[in-house]
Amino acid sequence: MTIVLIAIALYLIAAALLVTGVQRQRASRLWLLPAAGAVVLHAVAHLLGWRESGGTDMHFFAAMSLVGLGMAALTTLVGAGGRMAALGVVVFPLAALTLSGYHRHGHVPTQVLDWRLQLHAWMALLAYATLAIAALLAVMLWLQERALRRREFHQWLRALPPLVELETLLFRTIVVGFVLLTATLLTGVLFVENLFAQHLVHKTVLSVLSWLLFGGLLLGRWRYGWRGATAVRWTLAAMALLVLAFFGSKFVLELVLRRPA
Structure with a gap:
């Protein structure tokens, strides 16, 4: 306490x-x-x-x-x-x-849990933490761009890095989170006996969709130079799917249905 x-x-x-x-x-x-x-x-x-x-x-x-x-x-x-x-x-x-x-x-x-499932769980938590930071960076990027477009030079803007630096940090964070999420999905495939069990199928599908969105964003950044509002939208959409995949399912199973997730 x-x-x-x-x-x-x-x-x-x-x-x-x-x-x-x-x-x-x-x-x-x-x-x-x-x-x-x-x-x-x-x-x-x-x-x-x-x-x-x-x-x-x-x-x-x-x-x-x-x-x-x-x-x-x-x-x-x-x-x-x-x-x-x-x-x-x-x-x-x-x-x-x-x-x-x-x-x-x-x-x-x-x-x-044996060490393999524990590894999978820890990889998942690291991925969620890293990508949650990326989502916050995306929100900060959006707020900064919005303030600059409106020529509203708020005091809090001084606490943020320059726009280009913030955007670079956002994509670096996404890269790290994407690697961790990839490792999470791979360890799930290798170590979880029935990845498509009834209480895992929606978690798996939503996680894969989030992985595809993050991967698509990184590909778009590399191939087409995506940035700004596009990066913000893709990041927040992918993170929303990830939150639903893990915490949404755990909330329903553990707190609503009173079943182990």
Whole structure:
């Protein structure tokens, strides 16, 4: 309980420091210490939960929290080296919220998975975290383009990288996420005994559709130079399918139908 509360407080402190830096138009890395502390304590909370439940629980709230942890860790690592720290204004409160949900709803004992299925699950969570960061970058790109078109030079724009740099980072993140998603699908094919079982078919189909959209976007970028609004639309559409594939199915199965996902 204490670890969770401290982690949540540190996430919020890091976000507050980032907001203060934007308002004062002063670059500062004071946020790094509470952010790094929050990420470490977030991970410790899961380790303690796994010891309590006897395994790596992957129920709905645990998976949400792990994705939040992954997003916070990526934001801390990437933000430490440049102006992408602005992501933390959204990511850190989101990570705190997912950790709170995990703590509030307890640790659900799950069937012990062998290393192959655990590898598949961890690849999936890494892919979701990375592509969720890409979706946030796409939203930031859209907001920045919209503000510049309207000649609305808001103060928060100063916290973002130049448009071209932001777009480059978006596609680099998508490439990494696409590789992880590809590995997730491959490990699913190799290690999941019945990939098209009743409760997996919709997850598989939606994940493949998301993979096709991300792949199509990268191909369009390479072949036709797609950028701007086109990149934003494809990224958000692909991410929406991915969210439905994993969290949508887990929500219905675990929280509505009360069945294991």
